[in-house]
Amino acid sequence: MLKIVPDPPHLYPPTLEDTLIQASEYARCALAVSHQAIQLQPRSPASTLILASTHELESLRVLLESALIQVQMPAEPGARH
Template sequence: MLKIVPDPPHSPHSLEDTILQATEYALCAQTVAHQAIMLQPRSPVSVLMMAVTHELETLRMLLESALIQVQVPAAPRPVH
């Protein structure tokens, strides 16, 4: 018998792995933006690149916070 709706793709990565990978991509993007600013510091685009760098730093902090939340074990629930 054929399924009408296929199963969702199985992800071999855990949420923690996904957050770590996203953090690494954000760091790489931030490094590229910083390098672009260093190459053309007087360019009109450098102001936008500084804004991108700031936003990527904020994204990295949020991802690191999410990673900490994932790594902290859930508080044990009281047994009644």
């Protein structure tokens, strides 16, 4: 059954981890769109720009995943400087 009324917004600010997860999802969606655009119009004059965008989005996704891993790692007791 579909929800008619959406969930209320969170009253607390999102954590850094939540923000990185959401940014990763946006990057993944944008990457899927760029892949689809290239498949639909492989010989388009804009295909070079779409491929460049795809490459940049893939780099962004990797950076976001790396940041998320760093946030999720437990802090080691002797790692502070």
